[in-house]
Amino acid sequence: MKTDAPGKGTPPRLLILDDEAMTGETIARIANFAGFEARHLTSSATFFDEVTRWQPDILAIDLIMPEMDGVTVMAELARRGSQARLIITSGGGSRILDAAGRSAREHGLDIVGVIAKPFSAVGLRELLHKALEMEGDLVEALPGKRTLPRQASVEDLEQALTLGQIRLAYQPKIRCRTGTLVGFEALARWQHPQLGAIPPDVFIPLAEAAGLIDRLTLQVTKQALDWLAELSSEETVRRVGQHVLQAISLSMNISARSLGNSELFDAILRLCRERGITPQRIVLELTETSAMQDATTSLDTLTRLRLQGFQLSIDDFGTGYSSMVQLVRLPFSEIKVDKQFVMTATDSEESRAVIRSVVELGRSLCLNTTAEGVEDQETLDYLDELKCDLAQGYLISRPLPPEEVLDWFTTRETQREERRLLAVEGLDLLDTPAEARFDRLTRLACRLFGVSTAFISLLDRDRQWFKSQQGLDLTETPRDIAFCRKTLERDELLAVPDTHEHPFLRDYPGVVGAPFIRFYAGRPLYLRSGEKVGTLCLVDPEPRTFGEEDAVLLDDLAGMVENELALSSTDGYDACTGLLNRTSFREQAEAACQLCQRLGLPMALVSARLEELPSVNKDFGRDTGDRQLRDLAALMSEHTEHADLTGRYRATEITALLMGADLARVNDIAKQLHLAVEHHNENQASDKARFMPSIRVAALPPGKGPFEQRLEEAWQLLG
Structure with missing residues (x-):
């Protein structure tokens, strides 16, 4: 049902079922004022006949009624194949409302949201307009006639595969703490010439039932890997000026029906190798339920994929019923928190509790955690507070056609850089004299690592400026030749044991000329707001090895620098002596x-x-x-x-x-x-x-x- 916006053509229809006549009349008045045509009923006995006869766009159902409770009403609507969107109301408390919402989704109903009684007119209007804005497979509202389009058939799907009608959109994934882009998820889209947009939850089950899922998977995998290879190419990197594109990951969904087909995964591995893409950059996603359907087959296949280097993600975690023992047995590298919890995190304590538990579980199992469905800054801030690793959702970006990705990336990076520069200026450290609180840390770095040079740099718009340096007779260098510029493109420590063997740094002026750098290790310095303002760096004229223990030690020292950055030049110091208090x-x-x-x-x-x-x-x-x-x-x-x-x-x-x-x-x-x-x-x-x-x-x-x-x-x- 595609409804017209209020005030244009036939108004959208709202049918209300609430045994309290006054409440029903109030909802109807609010809806009428907002441009809807509304009717209300107090008895479920006539409700279903009215749904069939009037074909409303939206249903508002109270959970607690004497004749038939709201859960039973929803089950009957699902049995009848109702296409109307659903708003659930109740005075029974948030836990009951959340459970009812999940029940409606389990029945396949198109739920807009839940609203607790007593509710405000503003809250109800927001839900009504949200129902109109939601994407869906809806038909035009015509006076006196509403018909559903025919469903896509197996023949339609076979033709779509032959003609290449199924295309991909790419939704970005970022780090919660810093906002740095780390990858994309490839999402299949089918635009049928007559039937219009057919959603994945329709054509994926159709492909599985018809035995076409492996053909579909291989076809979209080729598309995705071709796109990733082009995005990561030297030409693209030079044009954009960001080497981070050469390390981004790509997530792709895998059906449970494909887990037993080793030839499919061999073909995916071969496609990666042909395009010069390491399997470590590919994340294969399985839903929690599908991963647990055949635990033995899953264990064999997933273990083999991990040995080949692929990353594995358990998708929609929290919606299935897997045992913890089974989860621990399977070699996943990522857990994705289902969007139904993330999208309701701001107003549901139960959703927040689920998210918190999943993030803690991921941390305890050394897995990355990704939250999908992030639509507002408050939710992203909450995820960052929990130390959730990654996020994706409409707050960051809608799924993008391939031709729009680079423009989105360059625009976003420009905006992020301006925010970062404001953070650097806000420190009030640029062009200030040396301070003992920073110098002691660069001296300590030289001593602990045995290197000739250590420095704390701040990356300004056109220069790299050194707040503290040992073994370096410089105060700044041009930004375009600064190693630290490359370090700040990503969130991880950058270690280069021998610059002569590094593809990007071997031709840098500081490598081929004074000070003849052969070894470099730099760790980004973060403010508490997540902005990366500079680096703590180690430099030496001789090649050096740099192991995991070294990385941990440099991380600790960088943390000490960050503590100093969080203080002003007087915070933490004794007013009388000028020393630490x-x-x-x-x-x-x-x-x-x-x-x-x-x-x-x-x-x-x-x-x-x-x-x-x-x-x-x-x-x-x-x-x-x-x-x-x-x-x-x-x-x-x-x-x-x-x-x-x-x-x-x-x-x-x-x-x-x-x-x-x-x-x-x-x-x-x-x-x-x-x-x-x-x-x-x-x-x-x-x-x-x-x-x-x-x-x-x-x-x-x-x-x-x-x-x-x-x-x-x-x-x-x-x-």
Whole structure:
């Protein structure tokens, strides 16, 4: 039933079934005002006759009625093959409404939505207009006559396959956290010359029943792989200027009927190889129910596909009845949360609970989680909060014809880059002086990885600017020759063991000329909003290996940089001394402690305490006491310039922490600090208060436990 918009031609028809006459009249008045022709009934006895005679476009049904409850009414509508769209109303609570909605969908009814009583006129009007806007296989509303088109036949489908009428549209998939494009899902579309658009839930079962599903699958696979090969080609990448296109994935749906046909999957693998597409970029999707129909066949086939490199996704998860044991047995790499839960996440606690459970399940099984049906920013934000990996839906893009994909991509990337540049500017760090809080991290990176150069860069519109650098006598480079520009195209760490063997970087000026870079590793730096503003990078003039443990370590260091980016230049710092305050020192020392624990490194501290500070404040005034603290902080910073952390750990105490240091090293620092204090006091005027800090050291060998607990234990051992 294709209905006309209100005010154009025959108005759409709404039939209301509600045993409360006043409620039915209210719904009818709201609908009439919105341009609908509405009738209401209070008895189910005459309802079905009226549906047959009047052929309404939309039905509004109350669940709770004395003669026949709404669930029974919906079952009877399904039995009669009703094509009307359905709005369910009830005062029975959200769980009952959600369950009734699922029941209607299970019966194959075209449900628009559910609305709880008492409802607002605005809410009802939104549902009515949503019913008109929904895509569907509907016929024109003609006065006095409404007929359904004939259904597509097997002969129609065979002809469509012969003539190539079934085409593909591609819906983008992005990372929830960053918005970076990671792939597309290929969706089959059939536009029949006489019957119009025939939806997949009609022609896919038809193909399965007629034994045409493998032919259909192979035909659309060829289309999809040809498109992916062109999208990933060197020519396209040069034209668009984004190498991320060479790594995007493509998801394709597989019927359960095809799982036993090994020749089909051999053909798909052959098509990939012929086009130079690695199987790792292809995601084969199966619905939860189909994957569980024949667990043994599924296990054999899916295991073979994973061994060949294909990714496997369990689609519409949460709608079937699979056992957890069966799910764990099958080698999936992705779980997709069904859109019926995602689309109702903003107003259904039950849907949110399902999404939360599926995401947690995916994380516990080391699977990617994808949410489909994302239609608003609130839902995407909720998914990001849950740490769901990927999202697709109309908020990101509708399914696109192949010829529209590149324009969509370039337009979207331009918009994302402008938002990213605003985020970089918002940091207020560009062209600012060096800061110890960043320099300590680049020094630490050089020391831990043994590289000659480490830097923290921010990627501006036309340049790469270095906020901190070790071993690099530059403040910026042009953006177009910056390695970090390539790092930010994707969300993953970029490691290049030997730049001379890298297809894109081997000709870069910094590789063929000074500083003659042979090794590079860069990890994007994220703001809490998800924007990528720069990188933490390692560079060396010699080729190097870079393993998984190295990647984890660089990720940890980048996390420390991100913590600093989240702070302003004064947040977390003591106003008197300019060093880290107690809270920041403790938090960062805890992170350093965990890092040393994983690397098996010792830690050592040197601490100077002004035990007489309360008396100085009392006898000479607070200004004198503050000056002594500042003087002590300056001396500590001077003699522990390579410390990883220096801060005002307690009110009267300045502490420096050194990773990888032993007791002998901090004892040397303590001696130098003691001499510096004596020299400072000798140069003080006789009427000025002198300070005599208590200096002590401690070593923390590699081990478990919170930082403060281990530190107190170390002090106790020293007596």
